[in-house]
Amino acid sequence: KKKYKPNGQLERRKARLVARGFAQSPGIDYVETFSPVAKLSTIRYMMALAAEKNLKLYHLDVSTAYLNGEIDKTIYMEPPESLEEHLRDIMIDESENQNQTIFNKAKKMLEDLKKNNNKKVCLLQKSLYGLKQAGRCWFMKLNEKLKELGFKTSYADPCLYVAESGGDRILISVYVDDLICLSTNQAKLMSIKKNLMKTFKMRDLGELSYCLGIEVKRDGDAIYASQTKYIEDMIQKFKMQDCNPVTTPMVTGLKLEKCTNQDEGKNLPYQSLIGSLMYLAVATRPDISHAVSFLSQFNSCHGQEHWLAAKRVLRYLQGTKHIGLKYSKHGRALHGYTDADWASCQIDRRSYTGYCFKYANAAISWESRKQRTVALATTHAEYMALTDAAKEAIHLKLLVKESGYPVTGPIIIYNDNESAENLSKNNVVSSRSKHIAVREHFIRETIQQGEIDVIHVPSGEMDADILTKALPGPLFTKFRQRLGLVSVQSS
Structure with a gap:
């Protein structure tokens, strides 16, 4: 596998010994396999938060992360066919390096292999790449360590860890072996880094510049994310x-x-x-x-x-290709836009939902998808889109709160359909709305509880319009810019 630097240059090549997980039997060799990763919206929120609060993002990379996992099953593995050849190479190299200890170990393994006609098996003492539970074993090990250091997991995203002490807070977002860190106190973050490095072999890559195929660039108060x-x-x-x-x-x-x-x-x-x-x-x-x-x-x-x-x-x-999201200090609270394109699918006449939520001048969460059921009218389609946006708003509100920056008051969701807005705020059932499913009325409850509020805007200011339909060039460019997408090259 080839690993690249943020500028696209080849950094190094690497290879791994991998277990044949496909040969494992459920219930015997493994039970649980699920392992979460950070939501991309969480990572973008951390970028936006860093820009809004003028904080720095740091990047840690755990080397051979899966090898740190502890396995709770007895697993034997056949050695690779080329093991004998590799052992001979090791003996030659260590003979030249005069490392007698490694030379003797390689020699004994080679003798054992010959004695058993290459039928010897290995008892795994640690997790290994290729095992079905490898990802989970690593996550549980890291989770245990971070909690030992005083971190708590977020209910909104189980891969966001938050630690608060003396008015300072540290956020760590985990995506497999990539740790993205944000802190209001650099000295405390450095202490956490050193503690993690005592347990795991990892590289401190400094300020975040490249992760998950995303190029991150800091320019003054602004943070750019592009690909x-x-x-x-x-x-x-x-x-x-x-x-x-x-x-x-x-x-x-x-x-x-x-x-x-x-x-x-x-x-x-x-x-x-x-x-x-x-x-x-x-x-x-x-x-x-x-x-x-x-x-x-x-x-x-x-x-x-x-x-x-x-x-x-x-x-x-x-x-x-040089366009990316630009997050910069704005001072405005998290807010969203939602829109729908009624009966736009020519195949099944279902409508399209589009919503986006913005913070620090750019989108941190968005979705464009076909609705699950047929809407009988424009109002119904817009109402369903509002419901989906409300669910995301509640999730994001919890995420922001758990990161130590609670949203005061309801999250504003802008909508350009007055009928849908009235339906969401008034507990009235008419012949035109009696068919709407109960689950869609979820939005009424969230408004009554003060979680969100729906406000009307003209269609010309509906940022989610770009997420529901194909637009002509000038209008498309206008809404693209309103989502915070700018040229990173010229910045």
């Missing part, structure tokens, strides 16, 4: 280096049907492209979220027409 290299690699992978850029990811009014001829798209890497675009859409590029969401419904029924539409997204990215 230029990821986009360039994707364009190269799909051989689109010489394509002509376009100004929008999807043409307005695009209507696609399911392809019934399975042979037409079987040799097209459509699913691979959509998967690559999807990570970009959920990480740093909300401007392509609707296009990717729309195209993903054709993963198993695509043809040439769908492939051309997917390649258009790459053409758009070719011209906007």
Whole structure:
């Protein structure tokens, strides 16, 4: 595997000994396998918080993290076929280095292998990459250590750890072996780092600059998050280096049907492209979220027409690969926007929901997806979108509160449909709204409890519009900028 530096240069190559987890038996070799990772919205919130409060983000990388896990099952593993060859190489190297201890150990292992006709097995004393429970074992080990150091887990995100002491707070977000740290007291954070390094082999990478394929740049009070290299690699992978850029990811009014001829798209890497675009859409590029969401419904029924539409997204990215989210001090509380495009899907006439939440001048959370049921009217579609946004608002409010910066008052959600707003605030059932499912009325309760408030804005100020439909160039660019997406290259 190749590891790259933030500037795209090759840093190093690495290889691992991996267990054959596919041969494990459930209930015998393992029980639990689930291991959480930090939500991307949590990581973006930490970036926004760092910009808003003028704090620094730091990055720790745990080396061979999974090898730290403790296993609670007796597991034997066959040694790799090339072990004998590797032992001979070790003996030659250590003979030259005059390291008699390692030389003797390698020699004994080689003799044991020959004695047992290479049928010897290894008893695992620690977790190993490839085991089904390896990820969970590592997470439980790290979780135990962080709690020992005084950290508490967030209910909003189990991979966000918070420690408070003497008015200072430290936040650590965990994504497998990457730890993103934020603190109001650098001396206390340094103490935590040193303590972790006594237990785990890890690298202190300094201020956060590259993580999870996301390039992070600090410029004065602003923090930028972009994925230029990821986009360039994707364009190269799909051989689109010489394509002509376009100004929008999807043409307005695009209507696609399911392809019934399975042979037409079987040799097209459509699913691979959509998967690559999807990570970009959920990480740093909300401007392509609707296009990717729309195209993903054709993963198993695509043809040439769908492939051309997917390649258009790459053409758009070719011209906007240096665009990223810009977080900067604003002073305004967390707030959101929600919109819907009624009956826009030509296949099943379901509507599209779009919402986004902004903090420190840019989006920290967003979603664009087709609604689960058919809405009978525009108001119903907007009401369902409001309900989804309300659920995310409650989650984010808890996240902010647990990080030590509670939101005072309700979170404002802006909506451009007055009928949906009235329906959310008035406990009235009419012939036009009696069919709406009980679960959609969840939003009324959140408003009554003071968790959120819905306020009307004109459609020209509806930032979530870009998440529900394909827009013409000037309007698309306007809402892209309102989401906090700017050129990182020229900043």
